[in-house]
Amino acid sequence: MNDLKTENLLSIINTTMNYMSKDLIGHCMRVTYNLVCILQDDPRFTYQEVCKIAWTVLYHDIGILEERSVRDLLEEELEIKNGGFSHAEYGCLFVKYFSSFPEYYEIIKFHHSAYREFKDLDIDDKIKDVIVTLKVIDTIDLYNIYKQQLDIGKMKWDAYEVAIAKKVNTYFENKKEMSQKEIENNLACFLKNMILSPIQKYKMLKILAYSFDFKSRVTAVHCTTVVEISSMLAKLFEVDERTYKNICMGALLHDLGKIAIPHHILESTGKLNEEDWAIMKSHVTITEEILNTNVDNDILQIAIRHHETLDGMGYPYGIIGSQLTLPQRIVAVSDIVSALSQERSYKSPLSLDKICSVLNGMCQNNKICPVVLQMFLKNKDKIYKRILHITYETNIMYQKINEDYNDAMRQKV
Template sequence: MEIITSKNLGKLLVNTLKLIDKRPMEHGVRVAYILLKMLQCKGGYVEYELAEYIILAVLHDIGAYKTEVIDNFVTYETKEVMAHSIYGSLFMRYLTPMKEKAKIILYHHIDYEKKKSIEYEYMNISDYLSFAERLDLHYNLIGPRFDYRVLDRYENKKYSSESISLFRQAQIKYDILGQLESGKYVDEIDQILNYILFNDEEKKQYLEMMMYTIGFRSDYAVTDTVTTICICREIAAILKISEEDSEKLYYATLLHDVGMLAVSPKILDAPRALTQEEIMKMRAHVSITENLLKRFLDPEVVKIATAHHERLDGSGYYKGLTDADMDMLQKILQIADMVTGMINKRSYRKEKKKEYIIDVLEKEANSGKLSKIIVKIFIRNYDEIMSKVKNESNKILQIHTKLNTQYSLLYQNFY
């Protein structure tokens, strides 16, 4: 089954990150358009190559979501810019199929005169990206009055003469600045995305990358998602769920909390129990998740993902579904999500013990809120399940740890 098309995957990535702050992604789309026209003007690229560079350009500032405060977008682009370049390149290297091209992001804030001696296959693309980014920042700040020829003074210093020349040709041929002003550039980006060709494994990598973006808001959220995935996998295996249904459950669990990106970190990491107002804001993540995913993802996966806080007696949220409205996969995720919320520590409390978790699950099942069958199976296999969950989650989280460790080392080398 196809969980998501290649084009929709690209759109889902962008719209997911917009939940945190739309400015870096809007900037990324404009930069991607400028780069696209420069590459088309140069020639020699087939459409799927262009589409891949466009995805990279749109996401070139992804590291800023982790390393910067984006209250003032221009400020974050002009001060200590290497932090987000380093994190962004590592994020793309470890979590996407674009491992070789990830350094394009690493070098995009280094002046041409400093990087021209570095041996790297895609250094010219990094230089074009540098120019496209700076052009957009100036144009977005000044508007139609901006004269791009002011960047000529940086020829062979900040930017190569080739980058400047390519843009001039592309501006004459395509009226890039006019398209940016009119907003028509968005349609061209949408068209080029039709040529993205991700195989199933690449789609899986990008969707898994989205799980790690939740860590831009809160590190514990990544741990929670990984734990929930592993619990669901073990329960599904015991219940002998089909391969197709297991796949649906996996992707639903992977993305079930993506709406948390729209919730303030002050709420997510509050060192205390939440107020009623904060609880309502937190609960909104489910409807936010649904409104995002339903535009791009398989409806069955969305249905599973957005029912994780529902309860069989209708007391859950946000739709108040009942037992008759829900299937086995939704019920598995509900239990796994609840267990995760207890087994993992929070900023205001320690993790709960086995006896406490079992007691809560039995009470919820006996009161008609959770599936008695699934709860009974989980409790019967508790030790085995949680042992496997611990081992598997540690393996997955090693990637996250490695990324952050590499970031610290590279950052120290640059400063």
């Protein structure tokens, strides 16, 4: 993870978030950059604080579960339904439980809420200012996307919010026009002097991976179990440290492109038609577009080859077995084991014996690596026990997030 530079991490986050909605391309990056420009001139904030807030705000729309139009977002903002957007309530929980900077989760939680919703809460006054400033910047950007001019007088904002909105308007009036690439470069330049640990970088990528897995209870544990199985197999093969880290990172990122796949396809209870199956398979090439040039090529190839098979009949590129490395084969088998061991919308979880039977059949048909399969079979009880433990822990977290979300929404009614 030390090889992952600030600009590459930013690019991965930005590109992934862009795939959540075609109407919101560049939105998270622009909003974050404009907030940074305002906060860096505020003497109440240290450089480190501004950076932590920036890394947090990049995820301010991570709770959006489905493609949404800017028109819908603007209409809800004007109406302030139930005191705020549900995606803010849901998204803040990813920051609270998975982020490197969970202390700032309330910035996400309230970024579409009326000031009255949080003014009496035990939140630092300067953070309350950040929340309202983010809300205004976010709203202005949504209006700009829709080619509309924000009229502060039409917003249901109180005097405190209007005062901050006027300051933000002054900033935009004096701000020079920039391309999206200039904004991304300038933000990376600002953030690069804050050294992130490998664990902090990993957590930032983990938020992205979990954001689509946690769309549903039946997919919530997939990424976690793929990483765990891959990690265990890599250790059993006694790969070197760099290869081990590459395997774990490739496993974490292997389904990143699913963030662009519609929920009804991911959760289909029946066989997908030809069109939907093509969309589902596109998650691999989307993953490639997100990661390409941003991660080491070994990690990239591990991530995008998990659906390739030894006989060359896999996707997306039909690569044959002689071109598939051991790390790629490990993650491919781990992905299959995870899928077979978990409940899906179209099936129940399989027993260990049934999983082994399916894997043996795939090996006989020249689909998966016999060497990796034998290592799995030799250690199947230990690996399966770990799968069950990880499944239990992740389901507890999934339930916790949904309980927190439902509790928060009930309080708004």
